[in-house]
Amino acid sequence: MTAQDSPSRSLQLTRDGQLKHFLTLDGLDRSLLTDILDTADSFIEVGERSIKKVPLLRGRTVVNLFFESSTRTRSTFELAAKRLSADVLNLDISTSATSKGESLSDTLLNLEAMASDMFVVRHAQSGAPHFIAESVTPGVAIINAGDGRHAHPTQAMLDMLTIRQRKGSFEGLRVGIVGDILHSRVARSQICALNTLGAAEVRVIAPATLLPQDAESLGCKVEYDMARGMKDLDVVIMLRLQRERMEGALLPSEREFYRLYGLSQDKLALARPDCIVMHPGPINRGVEIESAVADGPQSVILNQVTNGIAVRMAVMSMAMGGQMAERSQRQAEGERA
Amino acid sequence: MMASPTNSILIIGGQLMDGTDGAPRTTAVLVRDGRVAALGEAAEAATADRVVNATGCVVTPGFVDLSCNLREPGNGQKGNIASETRAAARGGFTTVCASPQTSPVNDSGAVTHLIRDVAAARSAIRVLPVGAVTRGLEGDMLSDMAGLRAAGCVALGNGSLPVRNARILRRCMAYARTFDITLMFSPENQALAADGYAHDGVVAARLGLLGIPEVAETSAVMEMLLLAEETGVRLHLSQLSSARSVAMVADARARGVAVTADVAMHQLLFTEDALAGFDSRYHVRPPLRTEADRQGLLAGVRDGVISAIVSQHQPHDSAAKQAPIGHTEPGLSTVESVLSMGLILVERGELTLAQLVGALSHGPATVIGGDSRLAEGAVADLCVFDPQATWQPDDASLLSAGRHVPLPGRALPGVVRLTLCDGRIAWEQPAG
Numbered sequence: 001m002t003a004q005d006s007p008s009r010s011l012q013l014t015r016d017g018q019l020k021h022f023l024t025l026d027g028l029d030r031s032l033l034t035d036i037l038d039t040a041d042s043f044i045e046v047g048e049r050s051i052k053k054v055p056l057l058r059g060r061t062v063v064n065l066f067f068e069s070s071t072r073t074r075s076t077f078e079l080a081a082k083r084l085s086a087d088v089l090n091l092d093i094s095t096s097a098t099s100k101g102e103s104l105s106d107t108l109l110n111l112e113a114m115a116s117d118m119f120v121v122r123h124a125q126s127g128a129p130h131f132i133a134e135s136v137t138p139g140v141a142i143i144n145a146g147d148g149r150h151a152h153p154t155q156a157m158l159d160m161l162t163i164r165q166r167k168g169s170f171e172g173l174r175v176g177i178v179g180d181i182l183h184s185r186v187a188r189s190q191i192c193a194l195n196t197l198g199a200a201e202v203r204v205i206a207p208a209t210l211l212p213q214d215a216e217s218l219g220c221k222v223e224y225d226m227a228r229g230m231k232d233l234d235v236v237i238m239l240r241l242q243r244e245r246m247e248g249a250l251l252p253s254e255r256e257f258y259r260l261y262g263l264s265q266d267k268l269a270l271a272r273p274d275c276i277v278m279h280p281g282p283i284n285r286g287v288e289i290e291s292a293v294a295d296g297p298q299s300v301i302l303n304q305v306t307n308g309i310a311v312r313m314a315v316m317s318m319a320m321g322g323q324m325a326e327r328s329q330r331q332a333e334g335e336r337a
Numbered sequence: 338m339m340a341s342p343t344n345s346i347l348i349i350g351g352q353l354m355d356g357t358d359g360a361p362r363t364t365a366v367l368v369r370d371g372r373v374a375a376l377g378e379a380a381e382a383a384t385a386d387r388v389v390n391a392t393g394c395v396v397t398p399g400f401v402d403l404s405c406n407l408r409e410p411g412n413g414q415k416g417n418i419a420s421e422t423r424a425a426a427r428g429g430f431t432t433v434c435a436s437p438q439t440s441p442v443n444d445s446g447a448v449t450h451l452i453r454d455v456a457a458a459r460s461a462i463r464v465l466p467v468g469a470v471t472r473g474l475e476g477d478m479l480s481d482m483a484g485l486r487a488a489g490c491v492a493l494g495n496g497s498l499p500v501r502n503a504r505i506l507r508r509c510m511a512y513a514r515t516f517d518i519t520l521m522f523s524p525e526n527q528a529l530a531a532d533g534y535a536h537d538g539v540v541a542a543r544l545g546l547l548g549i550p551e552v553a554e555t556s557a558v559m560e561m562l563l564l565a566e567e568t569g570v571r572l573h574l575s576q577l578s579s580a581r582s583v584a585m586v587a588d589a590r591a592r593g594v595a596v597t598a599d600v601a602m603h604q605l606l607f608t609e610d611a612l613a614g615f616d617s618r619y620h621v622r623p624p625l626r627t628e629a630d631r632q633g634l635l636a637g638v639r640d641g642v643i644s645a646i647v648s649q650h651q652p653h654d655s656a657a658k659q660a661p662i663g664h665t666e667p668g669l670s671t672v673e674s675v676l677s678m679g680l681i682l683v684e685r686g687e688l689t690l691a692q693l694v695g696a697l698s699h700g701p702a703t704v705i706g707g708d709s710r711l712a713e714g715a716v717a718d719l720c721v722f723d724p725q726a727t728w729q730p731d732d733a734s735l736l737s738a739g740r741h742v743p744l745p746g747r748a749l750p751g752v753v754r755l756t757l758c759d760g761r762i763a764w765e766q767p768a769g
Contacts, residue, residue, distance in 0.1 A: 008614060026543065105659050125661035126545040127615030135659075148663070149545030188545055212542035213550065 011133055013322070015329075020322030021133045021142040022315045024151040025192040033160070033196055039314035040161050040307065046083060047309060056317045057086035060117040064090045066145070067123040072281065072305070073145050073155070077120045080312035089116070104128070105135060112137055118320060119143070126150035126185075139327050141319040143312075149185050155280050156189030158311040160197060162303050163235055166276050170197040174232050176271075177220075178205040178261055179239035179288055182212050182250075186280045187239060195219040205229035206261065209250040226261050230270035237278045238263050238288050254287050264290045268298065276300050344386055345369040346757065351391030351721055354691060355711045356398050356699035361691070366396060368717040371760035376713055391721050394754055395690070398698040398709035399431025399462075399718035403521070403599050404575055404647040405672060407433070407464070408738075410451060411440025416652035416738035418452070422460035424737035425672045426764035428648070429697075429720035429753040431462045433672075434705065437469040438496030444469035444480040446488035453489055461763035462756070463718075465491040465705065470509050470520060476501040479509060483516050491705045492573065494521035497622060503560055510568040519705065521573040524557035524582070525549075525623065534663055536578075536624040540609040547663065549624050551579045558582045562589045565596055573704055574598040576649055578623035580633020587642045597704050598642065600634050601649035602675045603743055605682055607631075615662045618741050621649070622667035635687050638696050645701035646679065646693075648672045652739025670739025673730065677749035680724055684750065690724070717760035726752040 009027030014020050019032065046054055062081040064074055069092065081088045093107065111119070118141040121129045126148030133142040146152040160170075167173060175194055181187045181204045194202045202220040204211065215222050223229035230236065245251050263277065277289075277299045285291045294301060346368045353364040353376070366373060367380035375383060405425065408416040418435075425433050435452060437443040443452060449466050456464035468490035472478045476499055485493060493513065500506045500522075513520050530553040535541045537548025558574060562585060565572035577583060577600050586598045603621060608628050611619035619625060637643035651668025658665050671678075679693040688696075702709035711719060727748040732740050756764040 011614070103656060103660065104664075105656070123661065125663045126547075127663070128661035130615045131617075131661045147545075147661075149547075151545070185545060188543070213537040213548055214539045214542050217539040217542055 008130070011130065014326045016325065018322035018325055019315070019318045020326055022153055022319050023129050023133060023142065023144045025153045025156060025189050025196065026151070028196065030196050030198065033157070033193060036157055036311065036314050036318065037161050037164055039318060040157070040310040043310040043313040044307070046313070047306070052083050053085055054083065055085045057081065057084035057320060060086045060320065061115065062086045062088050062118045062120060062316070063111060063114070063116045064088065064120045065093060065111070065122070066091065067093045067121070067128070068146070069094050070122055070146070073122065076305070076308040077145060077312050080309050080316060083309070084313055084317055089114070104131070108132060108135060112140070116140065117323070118316065120145050122146045124148055138330070139323055141323045143315060143319060146185055149183055149188070151189045152185040153189045154308070154312050154315055155186050156193045157315070158304060158307040159190055159237065159278055159280070160193050161307045161311055162278065162300050163276070165303070166300060167234060170194065170199045173199045173234045174201045174203070175199050175235040175237065176203045176205055176229050176233045177237045177239065178226065178229070178263065180210045180241055180245065181206050181215065181239070182210045183242065184239050188218065190237060191218050191220050203229055203233070207251070210245070226267055227270055230267055233271040233275050235276050235278060236263065236268070236271060240280065240282065241284060241288050258287055262288055262290065263293050265292055265296070268293055278304060280304070345374070346387045346389060346760070347380060347383060347385035348389045348391050348396060348721060349381065351394045351396035353396045353711065354694045356695045356697070356709060361395070366711070366719070368757060368760045371717055373711055373713055373715045373717050376711070389721065389755060391754070393725060394721050394723045395694075397694045397720050397722070398702075398711050399720050399756060399758060400429045400676070400697040401432040401701040401705075401707070401709060402430050402648050402650070402672065403434045403573070403645050403701045403704060404436065404601070405433040405650045406436045406438065406652065406668070408652060409439065409455060410448070414654045415657070418455045418464065419459035420736065420738045421650065421652060421672065422456070422462050422464060423764070424735070425650070426462050426756045426758070427736050427753060428673045429676050429722055429756055430672065431718035431720070431756060431758040431763065432465060433462065434465045434467050434491060436496055437467050437494065438474060438498070442469050442474050443467070443490070444472050444474070444485070446481070446484050449485060449488035449490055461761070462758045467491060467521060468493045470495050470513070471500060471505070474498045476505065479512055482512055482518055486516060486518055492519040492521050494575070497523055499525065499527040503564065506561070507564050507568065510564050510570040510572070514568050514570040517571070519571045519573055521575050522561055523575045523623070524554055524561055526553045526557045529553035529556065534620055534622075534624065534667065535612055536609045536626045538609055538627055540612050544612065544615065546612065551581065551626065554579050554623055555581045555585065558585050562586070562594060562596060566594045569595070571595045576601050576604070576623060576647065577634065577637070577643065578604055578626050578630060580630045583633050583637035583642055587637075590642065597644050598637070599645035599647045599701065599704070600638065600643050602646050602678045603649070603669055603671060604634055605631065605638070605646065605687075606678050607743070612662070617658055617660070617662040617665040618669065618743070620662055620665050620667050621669055635682070638688060639692055644696065645704055646675070646696040647701070648675045650737070650739075652737050653741060655740060658741045670735070670737050670742050673735060673737060674742055674744070674749060676722060676753065677728070677751040678743065680751040681749070717757055719757050720753060721755040722751055722753045724751055728752050
């Protein structure tokens with residue numbers, strides 16, 4: 001017996017199909033993803049003004065709930081919230097409550113007492129933001145800032161924004177994702193986004209130990225050989241390799257990994273001449289990417305960082321809008337009843 | 338055992354199915370002094386203290402559950418013998434085999450006696466303890482197996498925990514074989530299962546869940562079958578989840594290995610898809626696998642390779658299930674809804690009613706050396722259920738302390754009207 005269709009979709013959209021939480025790209029359609037990109041585009045201009053603020057979240061409280069430490073993602077979320085004029089509270093939970101044995105449910109009850117309007121959540125467990133979205137008071141928006149191996153939807157959308165800026169559209173694009181797909185929430189969200197936005201082909205390039213079981217079911221082709229995998233690519237996305245992977249017997253050594261799957265200038269030359277190089281960061285020079293490539297003319301790694309703020313502003317304002325629409329709908333229904 | 342003191346009960350108008358191949362027939366059943374005193378016309382002619390009109394109902398042997406967690410001693414926040422056996426009686430069960438995975442572990446005659454004493458005082462149904470095959474379930478040293486059997490353990494096993502290695506497993510089997518003790522094992526290779534909590538397949542890949550590959554089960558099944566064949570022990574494999582495991586058991590049986598197997602009812606109804614949306618309710622161990630596995634398990638029940646369907650009832654306190662899925666404890670609270678889940682399979686034509694009743698009564702009874710058939714003179718353990726009536730599992734109505742039931746909020750087919758254990762009423766559906 002199967003459960004209901006696409007439970008994530010119904011959890012993160014209002015009845016009218018507006019975003020109210022942003023948990024995963026799975027189940028979101030092309031027009032919604034395009035909306036996010038278009039909205040982000042409009043916010044890029046805000047970052048270029050001398051006064052970098054819009055009042056969309058004025059009077060709202062955004063709590064950055066980071067159960068896993070992160071400097072870059074958290075600071076771009078913080079900047080995004082501040083540019084939307086929200087009050088921001090940063091809670092680094094990895095060093096406080098839950099390590100003292102408090103359950104996630106109890107932590108949430110305490111935080112809700114602060115009357116926040118939005119939680120930006122990063123957690124080491126896949127599905128933690130879903131769990132939080134199901135348990136919070138109606139009206140509070142949840143934004144997934146990365147959960148376990150599951151999803152990192154804002155990262156994937158900022159990558160899509162970068163691709164669209166460079167390539168114009170997704171039609172006909174061949175995109176390769178190289179490295180540790182198994183443990184990567186970024187890769188899962190990117191594959192989902194690329195398929196929804198109409199890329200011609202998504203290839204994952206990795207040894208079998210770094211691929212999930214039934215990897216093709218994610219909507220990608222699997223290629224073990226990097227030289228074959230690089231052929232005709234318009235975009236190559238390199239993933240970060242964690243040092244622990246050697247200890248788990250998933251890889252023999254960093255040296256062998258770099259030789260086989262590291263992006264060197266030689267390997268990049270096998271792709272299309274206008275192929276762009278992306279990396280969600282932080283990069284390991286000499287492990288998954290050669291310095292000359294990371295800093296080279298085809299690299300768009302720094303654009304990715306700039307776009308991160310705009311995409312997060314887009315998603316936060318859209319989710320707050322969805323929550324507001326639902327709130328007035330609830331009030332209207334309450335008055336009728 | 339505690340129960341209402343009615344000496345004789347006459348059940349009329351019900352369809353009798355005894356869990357074997359016999360076709361159902363409308364037959365009166367007279368129960369007197371704890372036994373089936375008469376069937377058919379002889380019963381109809383008798384007088385009784387109480388007459389139960391079972392028109393529209395099915396009368397079957399009381400169900401036998403080979404895998405039930407009663408959580409006592411030691412885990413009172415999750416349930417206890419009184420609450421969980423009451424729930425089981427409501428589910429039509431008259432015999433439950435209690436898992437050794439308690440605190441303390443049931444690895445000594447003293448704990449076995451404690452369980453039996455509490456059950457005698459607070460349970461209206463039979464509780465048959467399963468003892469621990471290794472001390473503390475730690476998988477390293479043999480428990481006092483013969484002593485546990487003498488204290489009343491019906492079989493020995495290692496709960497959901499692994500035996501350290503194949504050498505110790507082989508010695509467990511050889512020692513058990515010496516005393517003709519049945520061993521019950523849940524086959525899982527711990528190194529392959531590692532930190533997983535979901536089937537290593539398409540849903541785990543999409544949701545980024547940590548997977549337990551199918552081979553974690555099949556490699557353990559193969560190892561256990563080979564060791565059982567060599568030692569000659571009577572082996573029961575608990576809670577298979579993969580179609581390949583069923584095929585391996587069928588092969589072993591064909592070459593004469595003394596092996597039986599069971600499956601949890603939820604494995605016959607759900608697949609990995611139930612985890613979509615991170616629904617931790619369906620976080621169970623072994624994990625729900627693919628539709629092909631579900632089909633293979635159903636076929637195993639139909640052709641008798643799997644002789645029993647179990648509840649694998651695992652009541653939990655709500656905190657154990659209220660967390661991101663990877664932090665929750667495995668298990669569903671099922672003992673009240675096993676029959677309903679089975680009737681859904683019957684409605685869909687995936688099992689016949691006779692196969693369902695057989696796998697809940699006669700099949701499991703034979704695994705533990707019993708005989709549940711309803712014949713004159715037999716112990717009066719029986720269940721009367723209305724397959725057409727429906728009920729809704731919601732918090733207020735549940736008797737188990739575990740609220741994480743399958744299919745919450747749905748109207749489920751099958752209401753148990755009456756459960757008799759030793760001829761006494763263990764459960765009766767309130768009127769109205």
